Structures are given as structure tokens and as C-alpha cells.
Amino acid sequence: MSDEMRIKFWGVRGSYPTPGAGTVKYGGNTPSVEIQAGDRTIILDAGTGIIPLGRELARTTPALAGGARERAGELLLLFSHLHHDHTQGFPFFVPAYMPNAKLHIYGPDGTHESMKNVLERNQSSETFPLGLRDMASSKDIQAVRESQVIVWDEDGVRVVESANSLSDEAVVIRIHKSYAHPGGVFVYRITWRGQSIVYATDTEGYVGTDKRLVKFAKDADVLIHDAQYLDEHYWGQMEGLPSTQGYGHSTVTMACEVAASSHTGQLILFHHDPSYTDDVLASMERTAKSLFANSVTAYEGLEFSLIPNPSPIGRREMKAVQYAQNG
Ligand SMILES: [Zn+2]
Numbered sequence: 672m673s674d675e676m677r678i679k680f681w682g683v684r685g686s687y688p689t690p691g692a693g694t695v696k697y698g699g700n701t702p703s704v705e706i707q708a709g710d711r712t713i714i715l716d717a718g719t720g721i722i723p724l725g726r727e728l729a730r731t732t733p734a735l736a737g738g739a740r741e742r743a744g745e746l747l748l749l750f751s752h753l754h755h756d757h758t759q760g761f762p763f764f765v766p767a768y769m770p771n772a773k774l775h776i777y778g779p780d781g782t783h784e785s786m787k788n789v790l791e792r793n794q795s796s797e798t799f800p801l802g803l804r805d806m807a808s809s810k811d812i813q814a815v816r817e818s819q820v821i822v823w824d825e826d827g828v829r830v831v832e833s834a835n836s837l838s839d840e841a842v843v844i845r846i847h848k849s850y851a852h853p854g855g856v857f858v859y860r861i862t863w864r865g866q867s868i869v870y871a872t873d874t875e876g877y878v879g880t881d882k883r884l885v886k887f888a889k890d891a892d893v894l895i896h897d898a899q900y901l902d903e904h905y906w907g908q909m910e911g912l913p914s915t916q917g918y919g920h921s922t923v924t925m926a927c928e929v930a931a932s933s934h935t936g937q938l939i940l941f942h943h944d945p946s947y948t949d950d951v952l953a954s955m956e957r958t959a960k961s962l963f964a965n966s967v968t969a970y971e972g973l974e975f976s977l978i979p980n981p982s983p984i985g986r987r988e989m990k991a992v993q994y995a996q997n998g
């Protein structure tokens with residue numbers, strides 16, 4: 672098994688896809704992030720970024736295309752919530768159509784409907800030619816709760832009530848339910864071999880920082896955080912643009928405050944406003960770096976490798992060399 676924990680960004684844009692000349696550098700696909708923990712693939716959200724990711728997985732994962740007698744090719748897809756920018760790529764996710772694929776699809780129920788119903792309705796015959804049941808993969812669709820833990824170890828993928836006595840090889844995923852977004856949102860903390868990635872999209876900062884989120888993200892190696900707005904946009908100081916306070920998204924400053932307070936190793940600004948061009952996003956990165964040095968604006972193709980630290984030196988001392996930014 673590969674020792675590497677790797678993150679790759681396939682969709683980084685919030686709200687709706689934004690193709691065009693002004694978004695070439697950072698990309699226009701809606702949220703989807705791939706995490707590889709050894710040979711296990713975890714996907715965060717199914718915005719349109721999951722479409723090119725699906726093609727890549729279908730091409731490079733032999734088990735997905737394997738014959739009936741082979742072990743199924745397993746993938747774990749986690750939804751932060753069910754807003755359409757986080758689900759709209761799923762009907763075009765190639766592995767979902769592959770008979771040897773087994774998809775574990777976990778996330779929160781909607782406010783009025785179950786997660787399964789929402790996904791089925793997204794592909795009702797009125798709105799899409801193929802329903803969930805027409806997709807040949809086998810699907811384990813489960814709504815999960817904040818108190819539960821998602822585990823992927825030698826025994827496969829499952830949801831447990833407590834993460835006690837798991838092997839070192841287990842990928843352990845904890846859930847934080849945030850109310851800082853309309854309808855609520857799940858923040859995930861994915862840990863493998865002592866390294867942690869926190870995925871906190873679609874969340875708005877609080878005055879004095881979101882203390883529950885800071886606690887949940889404490890000492891994470893990588894924090895992927897919503898940073899949809901320029902501060903002046905959020906506060907309604909931009910000509911012709913209303914304040915976006917209460918929309919459920921953060922400013923660069925809010926993202927940096929959470930990163931600094933939680934002592935995260937690396938901050939990745941995420942869920943970019945669809946009206947922002949590459950130049951605006953580059954300026955947001957400069958602002959972020961002045962507030963929290965290890966900041967980067969997510970772009971399609973950005974990759975981070977977290978190499979497990981075999982030395983007895985403490986993890987925090989080793990942080991500087993753990994990151995290999997490839998993209
Ligand atoms: Zn969103």
C-alpha cells in the first residue's frame with residue numbers, strides 16, 4: 672500500500688460553474704476534492720469537479736472495471752450538504768455507471784427530506800434521463816449523524832458509534848455539524864496515520880471566530896476552508912454589490928482566523944465566488960498570506976502530498992517538510 676496521503680482539487684468554485692477566459696487559472700468547476708489515503712479514495716462533494724475526477728478514476732483504477740469475480744472497486748463519497756453546487760456533478764460521475772464499482776455515499780439528511788430522496792429527485796425522469804437505479808454501480812447510501820464516525824479499514828467502509836480500538840491503518844472520519852450555513856453543513860476531519868485534513872466548506876465565520884470549528888480543526892495538517900468573499904464584499908462596501916452577511920460563507924479574514932486559532936499547518940482557501948476572476952483570487956491569496964503565512968488559494972489541479980513522518984521527532988517540528996506542493 673502506498674504510504675502517501677494526497678489531496679487533489681478538481682472543483683473549487685462555489686455556487687455555480689464558471690467557464691470562461693477570466694477563470695482559466697483557478698478553474699470554474701464546483702466543489703469536488705479527492706483524497707487518497709494509501710490506495711483508498713475518498714471524495715468530498717460532487718460538484719462538477721467530480722466529472723473529470725470520475726473519468727480519471729475510471730481510467731486509473733483497475734478494480735472499478737474488473738470482472739464479476741474480482742473484488743469491487745470501492746469509493747467513499749462524502750457530501751458536506753445537499754445544495755446543488757455540491758451534488759450537480761454526480762449524474763455524470765462515470766464510476767457510478769460501472770457494475771464493479773461500490774460507492775459508499777454518506778452525508779447529512781436534508782432539512783425536509785432524506786439524503787437518498789434528494790439524490791433521487793435530482794435524477795427524476797422530469798429532470799434527468801437516468802435515475803439513480805439506472806446507474807449500474809452498487810450504492811450504499813446512508814445519512815450519518817455528527818455523533819457517528821466513518822471508518823475505512825481492513826474490514827471495509829462502515830459507520831460506527833465510537834472510534835475506539837481501531838487499527839493504525841484505519842482511515843477515521845469525524846463529523847462536525849455547523850449551523851453557519853442555511854440548512855446546516857457537515858465539516859469533516861479525515862485522519863490517517865496521525866495526519867488530518869479538515870474540510871470546512873460553506874461556512875460563515877462568527878464574531879470572535881467559530882470556536883466549535885476551531886476546536887474541531889485543532890492541529891489539523893491541512894484546513895480547507897470556505898473563503899468565498901473579499902472582506903469589502905461581505906461588508907457591503909463594494910459599489911453595486913449588497914452585503915453578503917448571513918449567506919453562509921466566509922471572508923478571507925475569517926478563514927485565516929480559524930486557521931491561526933486552530934494551529935493548522937496549511938490553509939487552503941476554497942469555494943470561490945463565481946463572480947471573481949483569476950486576478951481577484953490571486954489578490955485574495957496575497958491578503959491571506961499576510962494574515963496566515965501558509966495560505967494558498969485552491970485551484971483545479973492543486974495537489975498536496977502528506978508524507979507520513981517515520982522519525983521520532985514530534986509531528987509539529989516536522990511540519991515544514993511534510994508538505995510537497997506539486998501543482
Ligand atoms: Zn456551496
Ligand SMILES: [Zn+2]
Nearest residue numbers: 752754852873
Ligand atoms: Zn451551500
